[in-house]
Amino acid sequence: MELHIRLEGRKGLAAQLYAQLRAGIECGHLAAGSQLPPSRLLAEQLGVSRKTVADAYARLTQDNLLSAVVGRGTFINALAPKRSAPPSALTLAGDASLRRWQSRATVPGQRHALSGVRYDFIGGVASKALFPFDLWRSCLNYAVRRSQHHPQRHFPAQGLAELREVIAHHIAYARGVHCTADDILVCNGAQQALDLIARVLVEPGCKVAMEDPGYPPARQLFLALGAQLQGVPVDEEGLCVDQIAEGTRLIYVMPSHQFPLGMPMGETRRRALLARAAALGALIIEDDYDCEFRYLGPRADALQRLDTQGLVAYVGTFSKTLLPELRLGYAVLPEAVLKASCVTKQLSDWHSPTLLQWALARFVEQGHLNRHIRRCHEVYSARRDRMLQRLDDDLAPWLRAIPAEAGFHLSALAQTGFDVEHLVEQARKVDLGIYSLAPFFNETPVRPGLLMGFGAIEMLDIDPALDRLRDTLRRIS
Incomplete structure (x- = not known):
């Protein structure tokens, strides 16, 4: 790597080189212990005589900024860097928007800052000790081999067809969701699914309803997008549907396992929610975040199964059932929302990591997930x-x-x-x-x-x- 030096003119070259090297050392840009290029090499790079470089090195050595080690080279001495005060920042035209996003602190982020105790009842985190790392490693190895011999360079924003296929089979079996692979969008966790859906539907000032209490990252996302947010109370049946305001465009709900209180929404209330959404022309985001694990009574189907009018966007994740680090989720979307969300996904990050998609598809297909x-x-x-x-x-x-x-x-x-x-x-x-x-x-x-x-x-x-x-x-x- 070449040392970044700019010399001007043909006079005072040794002094220019000395001044720039000294400034770099004192401000810390040239780190203590780093080796400088040999004088002959630096002279060739700068197009100057070797004597010019040697003179600059000699002055820096006299100033105790450099040390020459016989047989090894010239090294920068340890020196407390003189940090210059940062320049005063100009207030940007988008400052109000920046401050709005900066103020959107989330509860999970606050809880993460408090981690490190011996006994931790943190919510929403699966047991890493139960995860089959050896099986997952074999699936990752398969994905690497697949990638090595795969001719394709670009992949669909919607997600790999084979992963969408196994997701469709899994959620139909486990949650009663009605869909095909063509209805599914693969995302980087459920949070990105919420972001994509909200970005294509929410405009500043439009009304969004969600449970109160509810999931803070969703609340902060809607507020950051400029939504007029309504916190709808919950009772023992879940969301109080009759309190959803007129003009609501989007309804975010967790009907199978309300977060954080945990009660499920009964079928009568679910049908009332669908009817209210139809009357408003509102889309319902059904967040089914951890409902593979059920302990009492018959397994309740997803709200999406009752939907006959394309009102429900069903969102799920593998971060809860497998590993938080996996960051893969999915959304089952009505056609219009799906097309817009795929465009948004491509503009955001092209597509979710292909290696992880191949590995997860194989993991599910081989029965490891179940x-x-x-x-x-x-x-x-x-x-x-x-x-x-x-x-x-x-x-x-x-x-x-x-x-x-x-x-x-x-x-x-x-x-x-x-x-x-x-x-x-x-x-x-x-x-x-x-x-x-x-x-x-x-x-x-x-x-x-x-x-x-x-x-x-x-x-x-x-x-x-x-x-x-x-x-x-x-x-x-």
């Missing part, structure tokens, strides 16, 4: 049962569980008037991660309580962790 879900279901069910037993026993004076029928988190409402935020703070002092429900509420009054995930905590850690929770509750009550 076997993994069955194994996780057994483990998560045992963890859930133990947490409910403790919440109904020695933790009952303080907390009342809302027994979620699906997923791998549950919510527990505060029974007494203790300060939940103070409890969360004190729990961290005993290496315990618990999370308040308050950040998930927006317009409706906060119901004090805790979000308690059981995907990432081991079975043997649940009792010691809940012992610490009980002792902390006793101490602050």
Whole structure:
């Protein structure tokens, strides 16, 4: 790599070279310990005599900025860099838009900043210990071999046909979704699916409705796009459909496992939601984020199965069932929304990573996904049962569980008037991660309580962790 030096004219070349090298060393652009080019090589690169370079090197050596090591070369000495003050930034014409996006902090981001405790009830995170890494590695190796011999350079924004095919079969079998591979758009996780759908439908000032409490990243996304957001209250049946405002263009809902409270939406309420959306001409985004894991009663079909008018965009993800790092999800979309979203996807990032798509298609096709879900279901069910037993026993004076029928988190409402935020703070002092429900509420009054995930905590850690929770509750009550 050539050293970036610019010499002007044919006079004072050694002084110019000395000044530029000294400035680079003092400001830290030329790092301590780095080797400078030999004088002969640098002279050839700059088109000057070797003596010019040697003179500049000699002056820098006298200033103790360089050291010459016999047989090795010339090196920059360690020196505390003189950092110049950054130039004052000009206020951009789009400053208001930048500030709007910068203000969209999300709860998952805040929770990530607080990670690192010994016992962590973080929600929405699957158990990495249960993931079949050896099987996944073999699928990745297959994808690499496939790529090596594949002549195609560009791939469809909609996603690889073979992955869309196995997704269609999987969600028809597991969730009762009516679709073909042609209806599916492969995305970088469910969050990108929400972004693509919102970008093609939401304009500044248009009305968007979502559950309150609800999923903060979706709320922040809609607000960042300029939506007029309505937080619709939930009851024991889920979203209160009759409170959706007139003029609503988009409705975001989690009917199978409300987040964060966990209750499912019954069929009567689901049909009422479809009827309300039809009357408004609104699209419903059905986020079915972790409903492969169901513990009570018959498996409820997706809301999309009841849709006969093209009103529902069904969104799913493999980040919950497999690995958060995978970042692959999908959306089953009505035709008009699908075409617009594919264009937006291509303009955004061309397509999701092809190697991961090939690997995931093989993973699902060979039956590894279903076997993994069955194994996780057994483990998560045992963890859930133990947490409910403790919440109904020695933790009952303080907390009342809302027994979620699906997923791998549950919510527990505060029974007494203790300060939940103070409890969360004190729990961290005993290496315990618990999370308040308050950040998930927006317009409706906060119901004090805790979000308690059981995907990432081991079975043997649940009792010691809940012992610490009980002792902390006793101490602050």
